[in-house]
Amino acid sequence: MANPRKIYLDNNSTTPCDPRVVEAMLPYFYEVPGNAASRNHPFGWAAEEAVSVAREQIADLIGVEEKEIIFTSGATEADNLALKGVFEMYKRKGNHIITVKTEHKAVLDSCAKIEKMGGEVTYLDVDRKGRLNLEELEAAIKDTTILVSVMWANNETGTIQDMKAIGDICEKHGVLFMSDATQAVGKIKTHPKEVGVHLMAFTGHKMYGPKGVGVLFVNRKKPRVKVTAQIDGGGHERGMRSGTLNVPAIVGMGKAAAIAKAEMEQDAARVSKLRDKLEKELSANLEEVYLNGDIDNRMPHVTNLSFKHVEGEGLMMTFNENIAVSSGSACTSASLEPSYVLIALGLGDDLAHSSIRFSLGRFTTEEEVDLAIAALTKGVSHMRDLSPIWEMYKEGIDLDAVEWSEH
Ligand SMILES: *Cc1c(COP(=O)(O)O)cnc(C)c1O
Numbered sequence: 001m002a003n004p005r006k007i008y009l010d011n012n013s014t015t016p017c018d019p020r021v022v023e024a025m026l027p028y029f030y031e032v033p034g035n036a037a038s039r040n041h042p043f044g045w046a047a048e049e050a051v052s053v054a055r056e057q058i059a060d061l062i063g064v065e066e067k068e069i070i071f072t073s074g075a076t077e078a079d080n081l082a083l084k085g086v087f088e089m090y091k092r093k094g095n096h097i098i099t100v101k102t103e104h105k106a107v108l109d110s111c112a113k114i115e116k117m118g119g120e121v122t123y124l125d126v127d128r129k130g131r132l133n134l135e136e137l138e139a140a141i142k143d144t145t146i147l148v149s150v151m152w153a154n155n156e157t158g159t160i161q162d163m164k165a166i167g168d169i170c171e172k173h174g175v176l177f178m179s180d181a182t183q184a185v186g187k188i189k190t191h192p193k194e195v196g197v198h199l200m201a202f203t204g205h206k207m208y209g210p211k212g213v214g215v216l217f218v219n220r221k222k223p224r225v226k227v228t229a230q231i232d233g234g235g236h237e238r239g240m241r242s243g244t245l246n247v248p249a250i251v252g253m254g255k256a257a258a259i260a261k262a263e264m265e266q267d268a269a270r271v272s273k274l275r276d277k278l279e280k281e282l283s284a285n286l287e288e289v290y291l292n293g294d295i296d297n298r299m300p301h302v303t304n305l306s307f308k309h310v311e312g313e314g315l316m317m318t319f320n321e322n323i324a325v326s327s328g329s330a331c332t333s334a335s336l337e338p339s340y341v342l343i344a345l346g347l348g349d350d351l352a353h354s355s356i357r358f359s360l361g362r363f364t365t366e367e368e369v370d371l372a373i374a375a376l377t378k379g380v381s382h383m384r385d386l387s388p389i390w391e392m393y394k395e396g397i398d399l400d401a402v403e404w405s406e407h
Helices: 019-028 042-062 075-090 105-116 134-140 163-173 247-285 312-317 340-344 349-353 366-385 388-394
Strands: 069-072 096-100 120-124 145-149 176-180 199-203 214-218 289-291 302-307 329-331 336-338 355-359
Touching: 019 247, 042 069, 042 247, 069 075, 075 096, 075 105, 075 145, 075 176, 075 199, 075 214, 096 105, 105 120, 120 134, 134 163, 145 163, 163 176, 247 289, 247 302, 247 366, 312 355, 312 366, 336 340, 336 349, 340 349, 349 355, 366 388
Parallel strands: 096 120, 096 145, 145 176, 176 199
Antiparallel strands: 069 214, 199 214, 289 302, 302 355, 329 336
16 A cells, blocks of 8 residues: 555544535635625625524524524633633622533633632542542532533543533532533534533534634523623624624534534444444454543543553554544643543553544544554554563563662
């Protein structure tokens, strides 16, 4: 094979834009050039009409009203708007926010900023599967608590939280419930009103739409939720997010929502079979493979596996010219840090560094999964063949008892 095909198993980083989405967007670059805020001529009306259709498609996917959809530039901005916007709006009521250690950086870094602005933030632990403890959550709520922020599904492990149970606790104590649902929307049913979520962030480019567009759902009735705008200007989006709407991208996200609504179930059924095959065959071909996450509550397209005694970044180098996946290590300026999500699950540095996240998608084929199984099997075996640690492990030496020299 001179030029093997490239296989994309990194859909949690971003999904390809569905060709049907691209097609829907195209007229809005040239043929319909209007600004959706231009209320006084047909070009503006056409743009506004297109935005209104998209708003309806997105509202329909998540079971909310069109007026509850606030367009942003993506999930990062929606997370920032929800957290900082609620903090500013409700700070006379209280300054305490509860979130979880395994949240996305868009939530954690917003919380860190809120702490600098005088807020207090509790970061809950998770169990080995990545689920938070409901009793710990309830015990953390106090008089000053204004918001609980829990992601619907985790981007690294695919673990899904018990959203209804968390919503019930928030309701009982009268605190707002916000969710970063970026990894769940369009792939599993995510109806915020059914589980008591009052604010929900998600993005176009993780649901086969374009990059650079996202949504914050803000509940309008019972309770009427308000957030302080973080971007000021023309008062767009009911004053919560100013800025000229990105009409082509919004049209694309709307189309992506309509496709997701129609095809979500069949997509999930097909892709979870491929995911299970990948998992089963890798575990059959190789020793010492560990699943990270919650096998009973997880996204249909994700698996996170640790290949013990194999360093994930090195493993990726054996095939990453052809296959895209993610590893459980994050490159910081000076070193390779183990994923904070996997550490929060209780993995040691070694298992965290040896983890690989496979995220399949709508366009993943069985042939690609077969090629990935072959490449991973070969790569892991090759690295273990070269590894003195693996040799010691095979000889039955208790590696935890070995005293490694510091020098
Ligand atoms: C990708 C992602 C984000 C960031 O979304 P952008 O639209 O790229 O800003 C936030 N949260 C989660 C869980 C994500 O997976």
